[in-house]
């Protein structure tokens with residue numbers, strides 16, 4: 423392994439987000455993939471599953487307590503919710519302190535972990551070596567609401583529709599193509615984790631109603647916001663351009679974005695900005711690829727920042 427690159431490992435690399443992370447790391451000039459764990463693919467060549475990876479690495483299945491012995495500079499946890507703590511505890515017990523980025527919801531409310539939604543929180547990073555990556559819908563909701571947060575007259579109401587890759591690979595109704603065919607499946611209509619996450623992180627209550635649809639990847643969040651005073655459309659747009667005009671991975675569009683255009687792309691799109699006649703209600707539409715800006719790309723932004731390279735290193739341009 424060349425010494426000028428940081429070594430990186432992925433725990434839970436068989437999953438949808440793990441595959442995207444392998445692709446991003448394979449093209450990264452400052453990172454070298456050192457291990458990828460999967461119990462199911464243990465022993466198989468990585469390039470047989472992710473052709474973008476060129477190298478000899480094979481999946482492995484280390485026990486949690488053996489992860490610190492692998493000695494990587496960076497560890498990404500891409501496990502289902504509730505599984506990260508055992509890995510984190512293994513590093514703590516061994517006194518080994520790599521940069522850890524957790525994709526699950528497990529540390530999103532933990533003040534000891536930096537919450538990495540770069541466009542909204544990058545100024546708050548204080549060199550933490552533990553980074554909690556935001557949820558996919560929670561990213562879209564926060565990006566949609568933050569520029570108008572000071573003007574809210576009521577909790578924003580967010581209608582979300584995700585492709586079924588959002589439900590991971592463990593079989594369930596929400597990732598069963600037969601049950602999803604010609605269907606739109608509502609779930610967790612109050613109290614979804616991302617409702618709590620967006621409310622907690624924005625500091626205002628947010629109401630969220632998720633649905634899963636028959637497409638594979640990409641999500642839409644349509645947000646209804648009641649405003650405390652009337653705004654003109656140009657004023658709303660000016661706020662979004664001021665917030666995101668300089669951002670490579672957030673595009674502000676005039677029209678409402680379509681989810682079919684965002685699959686496989688690394689940025690979020692925010693548009694629509696439909697105002698009611700009295701100017702006190704605005705509807706905003708955000709799309710992003712749940713596996714990219716909603717997960718792997720956002721993790722890469724966070725890792726890049728933490729290892730001291732440009733935040734968009736190895737992230738293809740929108």
Ligand SMILES: NC(=O)C1=CN([C@@H]2O[C@H](COP(=O)(O)OP(=O)(O)OC[C@H]3O[C@@H](n4cnc5c(N)ncnc54)[C@H](OP(=O)(O)O)[C@@H]3O)[C@@H](O)[C@H]2O)C=CC1
Nearest residue numbers: 434435436437438439460461462500525526588590591712
């Ligand atoms: N999918 C999405 O759109 C998004 C997902 N996330 C979060 O990212 C994380 C990963 O998601 P995703 O890639 O979709 O998940 P998947 O279900 O697709 O993959 C999970 C991975 O974890 C491994 N795994 C499963 N159960 C266990 C276990 N009990 N112990 C150890 N390893 C296990 C699986 O491999 P194996 O069984 O072979 O070991 C697999 O590699 C989740 O926490 C999810 O909530 C965040 C944002 C968006």
Ligand SMILES: CC(=O)N[C@@H](CCC(=O)OP(=O)(O)O)C(=O)O
Nearest residue numbers: 525526527557558584588589634
């Ligand atoms: C369609 C679907 O099921 N989507 C997932 C969100 C995926 C995600 O961001 O997950 P975490 O917050 O768990 O990391 C869900 O609603 O739970």
